[in-house]
Amino acid sequence: MKKIIFFICVFLLNLDSKPIDFSLYKLDSTSPISDNSPALLIISGIQGDEPGGFNATSIFIKHYKIHNGNVWVVPNLNQYSILKNNRGIYGDMNRKFADLSESDPEYQIIQNIKNIILNDNIVRILHLHDGSGFYREKYINNLLNENRWGNCSIIDQNTLFTYDDLNTEVSKIVEHINENLLNELHRYRVRNTNTSQGDKEQEKSLTYFATLNKKMAFANEASKSLPLNQRVYYHLLAIEAMLKNMDISFERDFNLDIKTINSLINDKDMNIVINNIIEIPLHNIKSTLNFFPIQKDDVSFYSNTPIVWLFEDNEVFRIKNGNKNIVYLNPFFIDFDYSLKNVSLVIDGNEIEVPIGTIIPLKESFLIPPLGYRVNVIGFSKQNIKNEVDIEIKRSDLMDKFAIDKANTKFRIEFYKQEKNKPDKFAGMIIINFSNDK
Ligand SMILES: [Zn+2]
Numbered sequence: 556m557k558k559i560i561f562f563i564c565v566f567l568l569n570l571d572s573k574p575i576d577f578s579l580y581k582l583d584s585t586s587p588i589s590d591n592s593p594a595l596l597i598i599s600g601i602q603g604d605e606p607g608g609f610n611a612t613s614i615f616i617k618h619y620k621i622h623n624g625n626v627w628v629v630p631n632l633n634q635y636s637i638l639k640n641n642r643g644i645y646g647d648m649n650r651k652f653a654d655l656s657e658s659d660p661e662y663q664i665i666q667n668i669k670n671i672i673l674n675d676n677i678v679r680i681l682h683l684h685d686g687s688g689f690y691r692e693k694y695i696n697n698l699l700n701e702n703r704w705g706n707c708s709i710i711d712q713n714t715l716f717t718y719d720d721l722n723t724e725v726s727k728i729v730e731h732i733n734e735n736l737l738n739e740l741h742r743y744r745v746r747n748t749n750t751s752q753g754d755k756e757q758e759k760s761l762t763y764f765a766t767l768n769k770k771m772a773f774a775n776e777a778s779k780s781l782p783l784n785q786r787v788y789y790h791l792l793a794i795e796a797m798l799k800n801m802d803i804s805f806e807r808d809f810n811l812d813i814k815t816i817n818s819l820i821n822d823k824d825m826n827i828v829i830n831n832i833i834e835i836p837l838h839n840i841k842s843t844l845n846f847f848p849i850q851k852d853d854v855s856f857y858s859n860t861p862i863v864w865l866f867e868d869n870e871v872f873r874i875k876n877g878n879k880n881i882v883y884l885n886p887f888f889i890d891f892d893y894s895l896k897n898v899s900l901v902i903d904g905n906e907i908e909v910p911i912g913t914i915i916p917l918k919e920s921f922l923i924p925p926l927g928y929r930v931n932v933i934g935f936s937k938q939n940i941k942n943e944v945d946i947e948i949k950r951s952d953l954m955d956k957f958a959i960d961k962a963n964t965k966f967r968i969e970f971y972k973q974e975k976n977k978p979d980k981f982a983g984m985i986i987i988n989f990s991n992d993k
Contacts, residue, residue: 574645574661575634578861579671580616582626594625594676595801597794598668599683600862601648601761603636606877607777607786608683613862613877614787614819615794624803625676630861632668633661638866640878650756652764672765679771681797682762683790686776690744698780705778706743708732708793711750711757711766719771722747724800728773731796732789737813741781741789773797784816791816827858827865827874830891832912832983837863837874839960840882846933847872848969848981849886892972892980899924900985901947911970911983920949921987923968928982933957933967950989964990 599608612630686704694700750757765772775793777786825837872884901922934957971979
């Protein structure tokens with residue numbers, strides 16, 4: 556039996572102006588990972604304005620299976636700067652791996668990632684970046700020269716303690732990418748920064764820290780001159796070449812081409828689950844949802860897409876996918892109640908029981924039989940009633956402007972717990988989906 560182990564964390568919102576800890580996903584073919592089983596660590600998002608890297612790892616985590624071997628992925632090392640679409644809100648995080656003051660706001664994040672790098676199982680590290688222009692060994696023009704970082708694969712030195720040949724390994728990555736170029740301009744090069752020969756800047760980098768600790772470390776750069784889907788394409792090629800170098804067999808559930816990558820960046824099934832009693836489909840969602848129930852100071856979430864994030868920003872709540880805006884939630888602050896687990900619904904004439912916090916596809920109509928909770932179908936306007944149970948509701952009974960998606964096919968049903976002489980509490984949401992895509 557092959558198994559993939561996903562460590563999906565539930566993130567508690569650490570509200571504004573603080574760094575946010577990164578996530579670690581372990582794609583291991585066996586569990587637990589055996590003591591001498593070598594693992595690859597892939598890291599992206601150290602700089603918040605380099606979406607090629609963190610979109611590539613997000614797709615990798617979601618759409619690849621590892622059959623024999625161990626791959627650990629940190630997609631969002633600098634999550635706070637990713638949300639701000641900023642290279643580094645607290646300075647360049649990739650210059651914090653030599654000396655760092657304990658008072659640095661990112662001190663703990665750096666200690667945490669260093670501990671993962673130093674884990675005995677980790678033998679190789681692949682660090683993904685988006686770099687400017689296109690690297691060339693000699694000056695050609697302003698965009699193509701020896702000071703540009705785009706489209707090269709990087710090592711800090713040729714060999715690691717005389718036995719591991721970094722140069723041979725990185726050359727195989729470059730060769731694999733170059734066999735799959737979209738355009739001759741994109742041709743990759745090997746770049747050796749010879750960091751120990753006096754490169755004071757590179758000495759402070761993540762890969763050099765790894766190198767000093769006897770880990771084989773590589774960086775892959777995709778050019779910022781390329782559109783996002785092409786950057787992701789080259790990063791995925793680099794990851795696949797590295798897996799082949801390590802004899803780790805894998806499978807992906809899509810064709811590796813830029814059109815398909817585009818659709819995966821805006822994945823149809825992208826969701827977010829909030830406090831375990833709300834699930835919202837994010838694909839094609841409207842830019843703002845109003846009166847959205849939020850439990851003040853106690854918001855948690857997870858998503859099937861690693862770089863989808865929920866955070867508070869100036870009294871509104873926002874959801875981003877990497878550094879792309881998805882939706883603004885104008886909060887309606889209310890206490891949450893977790894007593895409602897399942898709800899009976901009549902969907903197109905058939906009664907079914909569904910867990911609270913799910914998305915239900917239907918064709919024609921739905922009806923909610925009475926239950927001990929108040930029901931509010933958002934956008935239902937036919938009758939002026941407080942509790943919208945026992946009414947057969949069709950799409951035409953619902954107002955477009957209350958749909959959550961741009962196609963006006965998905966609507967919120969909200970459940971409220973009522974207690975005498977107390978304000979109602981929010982008990983969860985179900986989304987009904989009239990569209991053909993489920
Ligand atoms: Zn970078």
